[in-house]
Amino acid sequence: MRARLLGVSAAAVMLLGAGQASADLELAKASGCLACHSVEKKVVGPAWKDVAAKYKGNAGAKAELVAKVKAGGKGNWTAVTGGVPMPPYSPRVSDANIEKLVDFVLGL
Numbered sequence: 001m002r003a004r005l006l007g008v009s010a011a012a013v014m015l016l017g018a019g020q021a022s023a024d025l026e027l028a029k030a031s032g033c034l035a036c037h038s039v040e041k042k043v044v045g046p047a048w049k050d051v052a053a054k055y056k057g058n059a060g061a062k063a064e065l066v067a068k069v070k071a072g073g074k075g076n077w078t079a080v081t082g083g084v085p086m087p088p089y090s091p092r093v094s095d096a097n098i099e100k101l102v103d104f105v106l107g108l
């Protein structure tokens, strides 16, 4: 009985987790990010999993990447992208949503 209850709550947690990830992906899609990014693979920009790996353990990464998504930029992924720039997203995407997207990417 106890084991069964634990199983049910673990499944619920997994479902909740997946729900959040797909909400974040929806936001990425609605914001236009998925035209150039995917979680797993390089498209025009680097794979978001690779971005997460690059900044793992870097306490300043969130602020840096929020600034980058807002203002755009290039030069951090030249070996992957051939030097294509990342376009600016502020004010097209709200600051709050840019933070959410960066949290999502860094959490991958």
Ligand code: HEC
Pocket (backbone or CB within 6 Å): 028, 031, 032, 033, 034, 035, 036, 037, 044, 045, 046, 051, 065, 068, 069, 073, 074, 075, 076, 077, 078, 081, 083, 084, 085, 086, 087, 089, 093, 101, 102, 105
């Ligand atoms: C037109 C194509 C394009 C779109 C659309 C795009 N990106 Fe990018 N993105 C890039 C490229 C190219 C780079 C690599 C830039 C570089 O070399 O510094 C990049 C880099 C990044 C990085 C890593 C930055 C770094 O300095 O390491 C993040 C995070 C990111 N993009 C998030 C986003 C988010 C969030 C959106 C949507 C709001 C988005 N991108 C939309 C092309 C794009």
